[in-house]
Amino acid sequence: xxxxxxxxxxxxxxxxxxxxxxxxxxxxxxxxxxxxxxxxxxxxxxxxxxxxxxxxxxxxxxxxxxxxxxxxxxxxxxxxxxxxxxxxxxxxxxxxxxxxxxxxxxxxxxxxxxxxxxxxxxxxxxxxxxxxxxxxxxxxxxxxxxxxxxxxxxxxxxxxxxxxxxxxxxxxxxxxxxxxxxxxxxxxxxxxxxxxxxxxxxxx
Numbered sequence: 033x034x035x036x037x038x039x040x041x042x043x044x045x046x047x048x049x050x051x052x053x054x055x056x057x058x059x060x061x062x063x064x065x066x067x068x069x070x071x072x073x074x075x076x077x078x079x080x081x082x083x084x085x086x087x088x089x090x091x092x093x094x095x096x097x098x099x100x101x102x103x104x105x106x107x108x109x110x111x112x113x114x115x116x117x118x119x120x121x122x123x124x125x126x127x128x129x130x131x132x133x134x135x136x137x138x139x140x141x142x143x144x145x146x147x148x149x150x151x152x153x154x155x156x157x158x159x160x161x162x163x164x165x166x167x168x169x170x171x172x173x174x175x176x177x178x179x180x181x182x183x184x185x186x187x188x189x190x191x192x193x194x195x196x197x198x199x200x201x202x203x204x205x206x207x208x209x210x211x212x213x214x215x216x217x218x219x220x221x222x223x224x225x226x227x228x229x230x231x232x233x234x235x236x
Contacts, residue, residue, distance in 0.1 A: 033069060034093040035177050035191060036120035037143055038083045039224065044075035046111050051229050058103050059232045065099065067092025070233045072193070074141055074226035081112075082143065082224055084191055086177065090122055119145065119189055121179040124156055127168045128175045139174055139193045140200040142225040144208075145181075146217040149188045152180060158216045163207055167192055170206070172199030188217070193228075200225065 054073060062068050067088040076082050085100070087093035104112060149155055159178055167176050172195035181187040190207075194200035204223075211217045 033123040033126055033177070034087045034090045034120065035123055035179050035189075036085050036093065036097075036118060037189065037191065038085075038116035038118050039076075040081040040112050040114070040116045042079050043081035043112060044079045044226075047073075047075040047081055047229055049111055050081065050108065053107055055230050057107055058100075059230065061099065061103055062096070062232065063234065065092075065096045068096070068234050071230070072139070072141060072228045072232070073230040074228045076143075076224040076226045078224060080224060082141075082226070083116075084141070084143070086123075093120070119181050119183075119187075121182040121189070123177045123179045124152065125160060125164050125178040126176060127164070129173055139195060139228045139231060140197045140225070141191065141193050141228055142200050142204050142223060144190045144192075144204070144221040144223050146188045146190075146211070146221045147219050148186055149180075149217050151185075155188065155216055158214055162210050162214050163190075163216070166206055166210060167203050170194070170199065170203035172196055173203070197225075197227070 059071065062071050069088055070086040073083040087096060167173065174195060175193040177191045179189050181189060192200065192203065194203065208221065
C-alpha cells in the first residue's frame with residue numbers, strides 16, 4: 033500500500049469550511065479512483081489541517097495525485113491557496129482493526145515523523161518485533177501504517193488510528209518509549225494529532 037500525508041500549515045481554523053466541500057465533492061472523486069483504500073482529514077492540535085490518503089500501490093496513487101491537485105485548486109483555492117507539505121511512501125507495515133468503522137468522523141489519528149533513522153533493513157525487523165505488536169494490540173486500536181519518506185531515506189513515518197484520544201496517547205507513549213529504548217530512532221518524533229472530521233474507505 034502507499035500512503036500520503038498532506039499538511040496545510042496553520043489552516044486548522046478553516047476545517048469547518050473544508051469539511052462540507054471535501055466530504056460532498058472530493059471524497060466521491062476518491063472513491064471512483066482506481067486503487068483507493070482510505071482517506072481521513074483532521075485539524076491537528078498544533079494548528080494544521082492534515083489529510084491522509086491510502087492507495088493500493090504507488091502507481092495508482094500517482095495517477096490520483098494530479099486529480100487531487102486539480103480538485104483542490106478548482107474548489108478550495110479560496111481556503112487553501114498554498115500547496116501542502118507532502119510526505120509519502122510505500123507502507124512497510126500496516127494493519128486495520130477487525131472492528132469496522134462506519135465512515136464519517138469519530139476516530140483519533142496520530143502522525144509521527146522520525147528523523148535520522150537507520151536503513152530499512154535495520155529498522156523494519158525491530159519495528160515489526162517491538163512496535164507493531166504493541167500498537168496493534170493496544171485498547172481502541174483501529175489502524176496503523178508505517179513507511180519511509182520516499183524523498184528522504186533517513187526519515188520514517190507512522191500513522192495510527194484509535195477510537196479515542198486517551199487510548200491513542202497511551203499507545204503512542206509506549207511506542208515512543210520502545211523506539212528510544214531499542215534505539216530504533218535516535219530522536220524524538222515530530223507529532224501531529226487530532227480528531228478526524230472525515231473518514232472514508234473504499235467499502236463505505
